[in-house]
Amino acid sequence: MVSTTPTSQPIATDQWVSIQWAEYLHILEDPALEEARCYFDSGYMRLEMAPLGPLHGRENSIISTLVVLFATLRGLRMVELTNTTIRKTGLQDAQPDIAFYVGQGFDLPPRDNRPIDVLTHGAPQLVIEIASTTLNDDLGKKRLLYERLGSAEYWVVDVQAAQVIAFEIAERRSGQVDESRVLPGLAMTTLEMALERSQREDDATITRWLLELFSQNTQEG
Incomplete structure (x- = not known):
């Protein structure tokens, strides 16, 4: 689980989450997501945080x-x-x-x-x-x-x-x-x-x- 700001709600990872494009772009600015794989499709976002072996x-x-x-x-x-x-x-x-x-x-x-x-x-x-x-x-x-x-x-x-x-x-x-x-x-x-x-x-x-x-x-x- 990751958080974009101290006051924001945690973002669920490894699943598709309903979100607006502007908010998605804001989330991508979080340094904690530098290693994340990020996907967006028609109002839904997916962040993949699992390590790759x-x-x-x-x-x-x-x-x-x-x-x-x-x-x-x-x-x-x-x-x-x-x-x-x-x-x-x-x-x-x-x-x-x-x-x-x-x-x-x-x-x-x-x-x-x-x-x-x-x-x-x-x-x-x-x-x-x-x-x-x-x-x-x-x-x-x-x-x-x-x-x-x-x-x-x-x-x-x-x-x-x-x-x-x-x-x-x-x-x-x-x-x-x-x-x-x-x-x-x-x-x-x-x-x-x-x-x-x-x-x-x-x-x-x-x-x-x-x-x-x-x-x-x-x-x-």
Whole structure:
């Protein structure tokens, strides 16, 4: 539980709370929330304060490396953002674990620490949440949040099951897919194999395997 001022009521964490946008912005100014993950959607706020351990951090790293390596070998233009606030002022706010701008149709994000305004810069094409303790919310309320923000694809990585659940988003609706539309040719089973390998192999070994696999697929394609 955290408090924004000595006279304010405690704010419940790890659940969605009804709140106005102006009050939400005021709460974000609290130094005690510097490490919090903050989300807002249509009058509701969620603050996540649970510490993130090595399971979450490792799977985050594996997925990030895989996506960047795949895009590099396919010659795709890409910018990666980690724990960056994506904002539609007054309506939506999110801090996905990883986000990617992909393709030719985006400008480089500004080099400052302000939230990215999707009305100015567009939403990242791909957003990813690593679910170690928040799986139900990531599959539910946050999926709706990313639909409204305007991303093209949303992945939820279930670290306990070593499973990746991917959703294609179109016209503010999402449906599950087995292969990425943002990164054509990348199957979710490939990510799941990498996650499974991470239980017994180090990152360099997994990266060498991915490099061989993607290089072979590129040659065959």
